[in-house]
Amino acid sequence: MSDKPVSEMSFEEAMAALEGVVSQLERGEVALEQSIALYERGAALKAHCGAKLAEAEAKVEMIRSAEGKVTGTVPAEGL
Incomplete structure (x- = not known):
């Protein structure tokens, strides 16, 4: 288990760490x-990944809006 703070992880690092947990x-x-500590870290990693995905969706939304394209996203979970 990495000691790197979750807040400093990229999306890919956090996903890999979450898979390990x-x-x-x-x-x-x-x-x-140790299971409790792992569960707590997993919850933090999941929240971090969710925030990173939301940031990416917002950026795509801004790009599409600036290009005059129809906006609106579908959560990745629904695909």
């Missing part, structure tokens, strides 16, 4: 206290 939790080979 999920993998460790799914294996169930960690002590309860």
Whole structure:
């Protein structure tokens, strides 16, 4: 598990770290206290990824609007 603060991670770094957290939790080979710490880090990573995606969607929306194209996004989760 990386010690890098979540707020300093790129989207790709945070996704990779989140996948690592999920993998460790799914294996169930960690002590309860470590599981709780992993879960907390996973929640922070998920929130960070969501914020990064929202930023990207807002940028695309601004570009499309500036080009005079129809605006409006569909959440990636709905695809």
